[in-house]
Amino acid sequence: MTDARDIATEVGMLAPEGTHDPGLPPAGIRRAPEGVDGLTTEHLIINMGPQHPSTHGVLRMIVEMDGEEIVSAEASIGYLHRGIEKLAEHRRYNALGTLMDRGDYVSGIHGELASALAVEKLMEIEIPRKADYLRVLLSEINRIASHLVWFGTFGLDTGAMGQFLYAMRDREFLVDILESITGSRMMFNYVRPGGVLADLPVGMDAQIREFSDGFDAYLQEHHELLGGNEIFQHRVKGIGTIDRDSALAFGLSGANLRGSGVAFDVRRDRAYSAYDDMEFDVPVGSTGDAWDRYMVRMEEMRQSNRMIRQCLDGMPEGGFTAKVPKVLRPPAGEVYAAVESSRGETGIHLVSQGGDTPYRFHYKAPSLAVLQALEEILPGHLLADVVMIIGSTDIMLGEIDR
Amino acid sequence: MLPDATVVKHILAEAGLADTDVQETTLGLVCTVAPAEVAPAFAALKDSELDFVMLVDLMGTDTGEDIELSYHLRSFTRDEELHVKCTVAYDAEIASVWNAYPSALMPERETAELLGLTLSGHPNPKRLLTVDGVEPLLRKSSLIRTLQEVRER
Numbered sequence: 145m146t147d148a149r150d151i152a153t154e155v156g157m158l159a160p161e162g163t164h165d166p167g168l169p170p171a172g173i174r175r176a177p178e179g180v181d182g183l184t185t186e187h188l189i190i191n192m193g194p195q196h197p198s199t200h201g202v203l204r205m206i207v208e209m210d211g212e213e214i215v216s217a218e219a220s221i222g223y224l225h226r227g228i229e230k231l232a233e234h235r236r237y238n239a240l241g242t243l244m245d246r247g248d249y250v251s252g253i254h255g256e257l258a259s260a261l262a263v264e265k266l267m268e269i270e271i272p273r274k275a276d277y278l279r280v281l282l283s284e285i286n287r288i289a290s291h292l293v294w295f296g297t298f299g300l301d302t303g304a305m306g307q308f309l310y311a312m313r314d315r316e317f318l319v320d321i322l323e324s325i326t327g328s329r330m331m332f333n334y335v336r337p338g339g340v341l342a343d344l345p346v347g348m349d350a351q352i353r354e355f356s357d358g359f360d361a362y363l364q365e366h367h368e369l370l371g372g373n374e375i376f377q378h379r380v381k382g383i384g385t386i387d388r389d390s391a392l393a394f395g396l397s398g399a400n401l402r403g404s405g406v407a408f409d410v411r412r413d414r415a416y417s418a419y420d421d422m423e424f425d426v427p428v429g430s431t432g433d434a435w436d437r438y439m440v441r442m443e444e445m446r447q448s449n450r451m452i453r454q455c456l457d458g459m460p461e462g463g464f465t466a467k468v469p470k471v472l473r474p475p476a477g478e479v480y481a482a483v484e485s486s487r488g489e490t491g492i493h494l495v496s497q498g499g500d501t502p503y504r505f506h507y508k509a510p511s512l513a514v515l516q517a518l519e520e521i522l523p524g525h526l527l528a529d530v531v532m533i534i535g536s537t538d539i540m541l542g543e544i545d546r
Numbered sequence: 547m548l549p550d551a552t553v554v555k556h557i558l559a560e561a562g563l564a565d566t567d568v569q570e571t572t573l574g575l576v577c578t579v580a581p582a583e584v585a586p587a588f589a590a591l592k593d594s595e596l597d598f599v600m601l602v603d604l605m606g607t608d609t610g611e612d613i614e615l616s617y618h619l620r621s622f623t624r625d626e627e628l629h630v631k632c633t634v635a636y637d638a639e640i641a642s643v644w645n646a647y648p649s650a651l652m653p654e655r656e657t658a659e660l661l662g663l664t665l666s667g668h669p670n671p672k673r674l675l676t677v678d679g680v681e682p683l684l685r686k687s688s689l690i691r692t693l694q695e696v697r698e699r
Contacts, residue, residue, distance in 0.1 A: 222675035229660075230683050230690060266572065392599045392622070395649025408622060414547075477572040480618065480629075493616070495607055504684075506605040508618075516652045545675060 187215060192530065194223045200297065200534065201541025203515075209527060217522035217530075219515050224545035232505035237263045237337055237472040240505065245331040247507055248543040251290040253282045254485030255543075256335035259505075261416055262481035262492040263337040266474040273460045275339035276418035281455040282325065282334060283417075283483070284448040285352070288359070289318040290486035291445050294538040298438070299370045301535035302379050307370040314362055317355050324348060337472055339465025349456055356452050363449070367442055380434040384533035386521055387432055394517035397510045398488025399440045400537050404432030410484035421458065422451045434536035441538070471500050487511055487540055509543035548575045549596055549626040561590035576629045581640065584617070584632055588646040591628070597621045598628060601647035606657040608686045612636065613661050617643070617650075634663065636685075642668035660684040 193204040202223035208215045228243045235243065240263070244255030257279055264271060296311030319329045324345055326334040334341045370376055386396070391404035401408060409426045411419045427443035429436025474496045482491035488510025495504035514537045522530060551568045554577055558566045563586065567578040579587050591598045598619040607614045617630040634640055640663050643650045655674040658665045662682030665671040681688050 218670075222673075222677075225675045227683055227690070230688075234690060393648045395600055395602060395647070397602075406622060413625065479572050480574070489602070491603065493603070493605055493618075504605075504607040506603075508603040508605075512652055513649055516649065520648070 190527065194220075200539055202545075203534070203539070203541050205522075205530065205534075207522065207527065207530065212526050212528075214523050214525050214527065214530070217519050219519060221515070221541065221544055224541050226546065228546040229505055229507055232502055234501060236500050237474065237502070238470075240502070241333045241335060242331070244507070245333060246542065247509070247546055248485060248487060248490065248511075248540050249330055250293055250540060250542075251286045251486040252330060252332050253279075253286040253335060254483050254490055255507075256332065257283060257417070258481055258483045258485070258490045258492045259494075260335045260337045261483065262479050262494040263472060263474060265479045265481050266477055266494060266496055267337070267472065269338055269466055269468060271339050271466045272463050273418070274343075274462045275464050275466070277455050277459050278340045278344070278464060279335055280418045280422065281352075281452060281459075282322070282332075282340075284451045284455070285318055285321060287448045287486045288445050288452075289315050289322070291441050291448075292318070294441060294486075294535075295366060295370070295445075298532075298535040298538075299376070301531045302376050304370060304373065304376060307366060310362075310366060310369065314359065314366075321348070321352055321355065324351070336465070338468035339463070343464045349459075352452060352456060356449055356456075359449050360446065363442070363445055371438065371442065377435070379529075379532060380438060380536065382431075382433050382435075383525060383529050384434040384437075384521055384536055385432050386517060390517065390520065391432060394520065395513040396488065396517060397513065398484065398486075399437055399444060400488060400510075400514055400517075402427060403429035403437035403440045405430055410482050410489050414482060416481070416483060418455070422454055424451055434533060437536045437538075473498065473500055482508070485510065487538055487543070488513075490543070507543070507546050509540075509546060511537075511539040511541070511544045514539050515544055547626060549621070549624070549628055551575060553596065554591075554628065557590050557594045557596065558587055561586050563587055563590075573629055574627055576631055578631045581615075581632045581634050581638070584615075584630065585641055585643060585646065587630060588617075588619075588643055591619060591630075592646055596626065596628075597623045598626075599623075601643070601649045602627075604643075604650055604653045604657060606661045606663070606684070608661060608684060609633075610686060613638070613663065615640065615657070637662055637664070639664040639666050641666050642671075644668060 188209045190207050190209055194202045204220040205217055207217045228247055232240055232243055240259040241256035244259050245252035247255050292311040292315040296308035299307040323329045326332040386404050388405045391401050405428055407426050407428045412426055424447040427440045429440050476497045478495045480491055480493045482489050491508035493506035494502055497503040554568050555566060563583050569576055598621045600620045602618040602620050604617045612633050612635050614631060614633050619628045642654055642665055652674060654665060659673045660683050662685060
């Protein structure tokens with residue numbers, strides 16, 4: 145029987161007996177980089193994803209570790225690339241909403257709205273006030289539904305479970321409302337150039353009010369359950385800090401930008417639809433860490449609920465769509481229209497050369513800016529914080545890859 | 547919301563870019579420069595009193611003859627927006643603007659990949675969305691249907 149030691153010596157793992165100098169690593173073992181106090185340290189490349197429960201879609205992060213600490217991080221994306229921008233060049237203007245639904249698929253209304261606003265801006269269509277109100281109403285319902293998904297999964301990232309079930313309970317109520325109004329739970333195709341698909345069904349007003357009346361209390365409960373948890377606070381406070389200048393330099397928008405202390409909200413500063421009629425506050429963070437982003441989003445849900453009530457109370461009479469031709473043919477020109485989606489500024493840069501399809505349809509995705517900022521802020525954090533920092537920024541891979 | 551065209555012209559002239567074309571279009575205020583002038587123009591606009599601190603986005607369009615790059619700048623102190631455009635030839639090499647605006651890092655990679663351009667001065671000029679060998683998808687010459695199918699649609 146062969147001795148294990150002999151085999152090890154033979155394949156070069158061990159130096160032959162008597163030849164090994166104890167001050168040197170054994171022959172055949174790769175010499176590690178010089179470490180502190182003779183400890184060997186070696187950088188380790190860890191691959192996270194693309195299939196990983198905490199990457200919120202199909203994101204692959206390649207992180208280089210020095211022990212538990214991140215030295216560099218690189219995002220590898222494209223796993224959800226469907227070529228939405230190219231496909232849009234082959235769709236009529238009415239059908240662009242269906243593509244946008246599949247971009248940011250958790251808050252589809254905002255994408256549809258951005259594309260509809262761009263077409264209306266180019267064609268100079270006046271839409272009825274009621275359509276504006278319905279758009280805002282649906283946007284805010286969708287924003288709460290989307291933020292609840294973020295809230296639930298952000299807690300999961302930190303290791304908590306209960307809040308996810310409660311968040312999904314409330315979201316289910318909202319998704320049912322959206323389904324009753326639009327006919328679909330996520331892929332709505334409700335906002336069309338010229339107005340919206342349909343009026344609120346009978347009894348919907350009462351159903352939304354029922355949700356709205358209870359939601360502020362539920363939200364407080366959610367916050368106490370997760371944000372009031374000391375373990376959660378210890379894990380999110382002070383990590384993933386994006387200072388004001390970096391946030392601006394990396395082009396962040398939405399809650400991520402406001403968490404870093406820049407009070408810019410497309411709804412307020414570039415008011416579209418009926419937002420000029422709405423009364424709402426724009427919450428702003430101070431340090432730009434994960435906790436600030438958490439607090440900004442929680443407050444945003446409260447403000448959205450405020451706006452839902454204002455929409456229902458102020459809902460004008462009249463039609464819900466303008467008279468527009470079946471086939472839209474905007475004049476040649478170029479416009480940029482943006483909305484405040486759940487993740488930030490979703491913009492559509494539309495180039496038309498006449499004709500019934502866009503010449504160029506560019507989808508400005510807010511999450512893409514976050515992803516490049518992540519590569520910058522992750523180094524220096526611990527491996528365990530990666531999923532939490534990603535979770536705190538609420539990125540959506542569907543719109544990053546497009 | 548729109549910056550004063552004469553102020554923009556003046557700032558660019560001080561940076562050595564005389565007679566820049568600044569026009570108000572449906573897009574907003576659009577300033578057209580040569581590809582080599584993009585970097586000095588951005589440096590000047592960023593440090594000027596207009597304070598364009600953010601590059602919101604950039605994109606490229608295949609116009610049929612060349613590729614038009616469009617940059618979207620925003621100033622928060624003055625709440626103004628400006629679009630900067632330049633035209634480059636097919637397969638041209640474009641200089642990265644990430645030194646002035648790090649937010650250009652990924653959109654530039656995407657634009658270069660989908661329109662068949664080469665990046666210079668970029669820290670990580672790899673492809674972003676697709677794998678090697680995929681043709682530049684956003685070129686008009688790249689078809690998702692055959693011409694026959696497009697006509698019969």
